[in-house]
Amino acid sequence: MKRFDNINVIPLIDVMLVLLAIVLMTASFIVQDKLNIELPQTENTQSYQPPTEIDPIALAIDKDNQIMLQEQAQNMEQLATLFAELPKQQPITLRVDQSANFGTFVKVIDLLKGQELNNLTILTEKK
Numbered sequence: 001m002k003r004f005d006n007i008n009v010i011p012l013i014d015v016m017l018v019l020l021a022i023v024l025m026t027a028s029f030i031v032q033d034k035l036n037i038e039l040p041q042t043e044n045t046q047s048y049q050p051p052t053e054i055d056p057i058a059l060a061i062d063k064d065n066q067i068m069l070q071e072q073a074q075n076m077e078q079l080a081t082l083f084a085e086l087p088k089q090q091p092i093t094l095r096v097d098q099s100a101n102f103g104t105f106v107k108v109i110d111l112l113k114g115q116e117l118n119n120l121t122i123l124t125e126k127k
Contacts, residue, residue: 056091
């Protein structure tokens, strides 16, 4: 009978790498929302499919009426300057907390329309 002096671990490493690849491909990576925005609920909404050619700019208004651009607080003057530099076809997603002032929402929309940034998606939650 042949005696084994060592164990071949290469097949074990191969199996572990395959399992790791399966876990990484099937795991759902959820983006954590740091702003805690409670979106308004709607019945007649469509699921949002982000464009693939240009990354959308994330714009948000929280419950304290603070305007956030890419999770950075901005005032209206800063937004006007930044919006003036954007191309007209730039996609923008807008999330507004349901307890935010309607006036703040209107000011942001007016600023976007003034710069002719019409590729806007307003996000809501489906009931």
